[in-house]
Structures are given as C-alpha cells and as structure tokens.
Amino acid sequence: MTLALPVSAEALLGVAVGLGLAAAAGFRVFVPLLAAALAAKTGLLPLAPGFEWLASTPALAALGTATVLEVGAYSMPWVDQLLDIVATPAAMIAGMLAAASVVVDLPPLIKWTAVVLGAGAAGMTQGATVFTRFKSTTLTGGVGNPVVSTLELVSAVITSALAIFLPLLTLVAVILLLVFFTRRVHGVFFGRRSARVAGESASVTAASSGGPPRVPRGP
Numbered sequence: 001m002t003l004a005l006p007v008s009a010e011a012l013l014g015v016a017v018g019l020g021l022a023a024a025a026g027f028r029v030f031v032p033l034l035a036a037a038l039a040a041k042t043g044l045l046p047l048a049p050g051f052e053w054l055a056s057t058p059a060l061a062a063l064g065t066a067t068v069l070e071v072g073a074y075s076m077p078w079v080d081q082l083l084d085i086v087a088t089p090a091a092m093i094a095g096m097l098a099a100a101s102v103v104v105d106l107p108p109l110i111k112w113t114a115v116v117l118g119a120g121a122a123g124m125t126q127g128a129t130v131f132t133r134f135k136s137t138t139l140t141g142g143v144g145n146p147v148v149s150t151l152e153l154v155s156a157v158i159t160s161a162l163a164i165f166l167p168l169l170t171l172v173a174v175i176l177l178l179v180f181f182t183r184r185v186h187g188v189f190f191g192r193r194s195a196r197v198a199g200e201s202a203s204v205t206a207a208s209s210g211g212p213p214r215v216p217r218g219p
Contacts, residue, residue, distance in 0.1 A: 011105040013167055015114045017045070018102045020163025020170035022095030022118030023177070026125025027156035029087060029094045030070055034063040035160035036101060045164055051101040074149040077142035084130050088123070095122025121174055128181045 024032035033054070039045035040055035053059055074080045099118030103111050129152050136144045162170040 008105060011103075014046075014103050015099075015106070015110075016167035016171040017163050018099030018114055018118055019121055019174060020167055021098035021102065021160060023121040023125050023170075023174040024156045024159035024163060025091045025094040025098055025122040026127075027129060027152045027159065028067070028070060028074075029090050030063055030067040031153070031156040032098050032160040032163070033094060034060070034067050035157075035164065036098060037063055039164050045102060046104060047101055048104045054101055071149075071153055074152070075146050077145045080133060080145055080149060081137065081142075084126075084133065088126050088130065091122045091126040092119040095119050098122075121178065124178050124181055125174075128177070131181075 021032040021036055024035075036045060036047075037054045037060050040047050041060065047054055070083075073083055095118040096115050100111075100115045103114050106114070129148075133145060133148050136142075136148045159170060159173075162173070
C-alpha cells in the first residue's frame, strides 16, 4: 500500500524556489523579482496563475530600473541607513510576492503558508543585513558600508540564481542562515543581559563582603 502525497514533487520544488527568492529579497528587494521575471521570460521558470504579467516587457523594464536605482542608493553611505527603514517592510512584501509568483498546484492553505514563510525569510535576511550595516556604521563611521552593500548585492544575485537552478540546496542554505541569525540575535540580547546580571551580582557580593577589617580577638 502506497501513500500518495497531496501535492506533487514539482509543486514542492516550486515552494523551495519561492522561499529561496524570498530570502534573496532580504538582501535586495528587486533583484530576485527581476531574476524571476527573466527566468520566466526565457521559459526557465513557470509562474503561478495570475502572475503572468511578471514576465512582460513593461514589468522587466520597471524591475530593471528599480534594481539599478536601489543598487545605486545603497552605495551611498548614510543613505543606506535611511533606506533600511523602508526596505524592511518592502523586503517582506517582495518576499511574499516572489514566493506567490512561483508556487503552483498547491492547496490554498499550503500555498499561503509558503507565502507567509516567504515574508519571514525575507524579513530575517533583511534583519541580518540591517544588523551588519549597523555594526559597520558603528565601527567605521559608515566608510565600510559600501563594502557591505556590495556583499549584499552579490548575495542577492547568487541566492536568486541558486533558487532558480538549485532550489533544494538554496532552501537548506536559507534554513541554516535563519538558524545562525536567530542564534546571533539571541546571543546579542540575552548574552548582554546575562553579563549585566552577572556584573550586578558580583558588585553586590563585593559590597556585602566589604567593610572594616576584622581584628582577631586574644585568648
């Protein structure tokens, strides 16, 4: 007796593609959408019903222009910090759009669960970039931010390409990235709290053990 899966292997592969593209949206909002549009235009990537417009020439032109503007804006120190305020919710929306555009032949519940997970993947990778840029600004005064922006662009391009051509590998990499980032954030916030509590406890112990020296009593 064999158990039939409620969805096909091709549909599950589409989920992996969608989550990979969504994660790439956290690095750059428009790069994965442009990559999906180009792949769909050349017949490499099937689109979900209702998203055929993504492969149209006007959509390609608009996404290409938006990508160039986004890359240029992130190359300017301090401007990138302001963009992060807008880019965080935009990345989550782009992640949902990227995931929804390639998820096909799935029941509505599974499809929209994948879309929501796409928003979460985009938000996590975007959070990692914001954290990295904040550290760069703190340590270098913004001078090192263009290097960080270049690495983010390269990561967006590579992640988008891998999501299309090697979706399962990209899905594993995304999961590992999310685990790593979650542990880093947990260490930053709760590690500092533990260190602060330990310092306060040491101070209290030192204060309670202080005072005038004790004079030994005679026989």
